[in-house]
Every structure is written in structure tokens, then in C-alpha cells.
Amino acid sequence: MPDGKRIMVTPEQLEAVSFNADGLVPAIVQEAGTGRVLMMAWMNADSLRQTLETGRTWFWSRSRQEYWCKGETSGDRQYVRQGYYDCDGDTLLFVVEQEGNGACHTGEYSCFFRSFGPDTDPASTSES
Amino acid sequence: MPDGKRIMVTPEQLEAVSFNADGLVPAIVQEAGTGRVLMMAWMNADSLRQTLETGRTWFWSRSRQEYWCKGETSGDRQYVRQGYYDCDGDTLLFVVEQEGNGACHTGEYSCFFRSFGPDTDPASTSES
Secondary structure: OOOOOOOOOHHHHOOOEEEEOOOOEEEEEEEEEOEEEEEEEEOOOOHHHHHHHHHHEEEEEEOOOOEOOOOOOOOOOOEEEEEEEEOOOOEEEEEEEEOOOOOOOOOOOOOOEEEEOOOHHHHHOOOO | OOOOOOOOOOHHHHHHHOOOOOOOEEEEEOOOOOEEEEEEEEEEEEHHHHHHHHOOOOOOOOOOOOOOOOOOOOOOOOEEEEEEEEEOOOOEEEEEOOOOOOOOOOOOOOOOOOOOOOOOOHHHOOOO
């Protein structure tokens, strides 16, 4: 089982991150190795710091107005291998090792399990 | 040279997309084949429709308050191979073939060329 590895961030790197009017920045989570995009969620300054310090992914839930550490309840933890910020500093990308059943609360491995257009993915055939 | 391929989206799929208070939804762009995450930008309902109809990526620029078609000026076009929406319908993912010099206006191939922590990427050694 992998463990959380602290990322030694510099003040300059942290200052390069710009948060929106609500103090949030979108964070894309991608699986190490496969390159699969697993999810997107929001971080504030504290959850970003927590993520870099603990090597686990921490987010800010806009609906529940609280911090959450991915997998703390479900066991489907994410261990950060690398973190990036984009050219404008207003989007983050974390490459992680995904534990357990995947990233999506629906039970799917990735949150992006539904595609536009004719259904080509057997996982997205469920009727609603 | 690849061309834009229309995605035959259903009304149900379009209705599953939820836009924020500003009428926007974040769209992650990932390179087909390599799985590399190239950029994140915002779409409104019209740019999403345009993207699905033309097979090129269209966004809404919040700073310029205008539509833009990626690569229309630079030539660094993106041809959509697949589009996904996430479990909450509030984030999109487009898998594209990237033409030209890449996705970033800085000249880097991906917008996520700077990592947190000790510098391990020779592409991110530039001084500011």
C-alpha cells in the first residue's frame, strides 16, 4: 500500500496559484501510470496546503461547505505522486495512485464515465 | 491532417450538463494517445454546442468575454475524438488530437508545465 509523501513546495510556487472570488481553485485528478482522468474537485488554500503536506488529496466541498479528504470514508484514497499548476495559475493537476474501487462516488472508477454521442462504453448503458 | 468530426449528442446528454451561476462549465482537454492533460478552459452552452457540432474545441473567454476556437489564430488546433461529462454533470472532459506546437499560449505543449516541489522538469527551469 502506498503512503502519503509530502511535497516540498516553495513560497513562490504557492504564490503562483490564484484562487477565484470564492477562494477556490479547480483541481484535476489524473491516475499515475494509466493517465486516466479520474475527477475534478475544488481546493481552497488550506486544502491545497494539506494536500501538499500529507500527500493525500484534500478538497473543499461547496455543497457541504467543509473539507474532505478523498477516501477517508470510502477507503478509496488517493496518494499524490506529483502536482502541477497551469500557465495562469488558476487550475491544478494532481497525478495520484488511486486505491480501492476508484474515484467516483457512484462506484465508477472515473467520474467521467458518460460520453456525448452514441453510447460506446458498456458502463454507461444504465437507463435513467 | 485530422478534421473535425461532429458528435451526435442527444438532448438528454446536453441536459445532463449543468452550468454555474455565470453559465459556464469547466472543460478539461486531454491528448488522445498520450493521455496528457493539456489545458482547462470554460465553455458556455453555445461553445459546448459548437464544439460538438464542429469537432473543434470552442471556449468562452472570461477575461475577453468572447468565444474562441482553439488554434484559430495560432494554428494549434484541437480535433475532438471524444467528449465526456462527469457524475455531477458539472465538469467536461474532451479527448483531442492536438495539432501544431501544443495547447499553451506560452509555447509549452501543455499548460501544466510547472510542478510543485523540487524542479524535476527541464521545461520549467525558466527564471521569472
